[in-house]
Amino acid sequence: MTSATVKFGEKEGEISFSEVNSVDFMGLYLDFYVQNPVEAVPKECFPNLKKLISMAAAYLPLMPPDWSFAWNVSMPLQKRRLFCCVDSEYNVFVARTHSWNPSPFEKNPRMTVQMVSGVSGMESTTTVDCGENVPSDKILNTLFTKFFAEESQNGLEIYENGETFGIRDTLPEDFDEKDEQIKEVELKFKCGCTKSKIADIFTRMSKKDVDFLFETESVLSIECPRCGQKYRIKKDDLR
Ligand SMILES: [Zn+2]
Structure with missing residues (x-):
């Protein structure tokens, strides 16, 4: 903290x-x-x-x-x-x-x-x-x-x-x-992070890399790099 x-x-x-x-x-x-x-x-x-x-x-x-x-x-x-x-x-x-x-x-x-x-x-x-x-x-x-x-x-x-x-x-x-x-x-x-902001991190990645990440897992656990709060991200959460 x-x-x-x-x-x-x-x-x-x-x-x-x-x-x-x-x-x-x-x-x-x-x-x-x-x-x-x-x-x-x-x-x-x-x-x-x-x-x-x-x-x-x-x-x-x-x-x-x-x-x-x-x-x-x-x-x-x-x-x-x-x-x-x-x-x-x-x-x-x-x-x-x-x-x-x-x-x-x-x-x-x-x-x-x-x-x-x-x-x-x-x-x-x-x-x-x-x-x-x-x-x-x-x-x-x-x-x-x-x-x-x-x-x-x-x-x-x-x-x-x-x-x-x-x-x-x-x-x-x-x-x-x-x-x-x-x-x-x-x-x-107070960090101000939200699930959608964390999901936006994936917009930096190519579709190929995103597909690879979700190949074996349906839900990824992502930690906010700033405050450590954990978010569960599904492929559907990505824009
Ligand atoms: Zn945060």
Whole structure:
């Protein structure tokens, strides 16, 4: 199971820090085999996706409990889009990346953060841009910094911790540590695979190969390469 643990301190309902403890990303490697049977996610894309997920995880404790949120990042130079959405009610996250052809007007990396309240139905969208020539490994840092500046989240600071991001409170500590409660939230990765998406993997194969596979077995057991869920596929299930 792909999951991330978020640790945060809370005193009288106020968040004092938030930190991503561990993030396991084996699931990212085969993303596109399920989403789109033609393309695999290029390796150079993993670091940024990892950072985006860690940031979404670190941001979770700062959100009111019934709000869910999604981070969309477009990177024109890399011709890629990254996406991470967190459902705060069920503590699940979905993360994707896909190739994308920017129009000539879309030159700058851009991040759009959408937030939706499950209770009131309220919505908010914030968009931030960064310069055209920002190197790939600095794009997310720049966008997050701008986002926090625009949201005027005073006292909160983002930091890079190896391959992931966290958020910390920079305001002076004027309370007893013992009054502070440490909370942990575990976010679970939601794959989004379905039987029909798994069956689509066969569209990459020639009819001859498919016939061969079903020659001796009437039902094949296929594991989702991303989350390990098993599906039983019959020849009739293939389009
Ligand atoms: Zn799956």
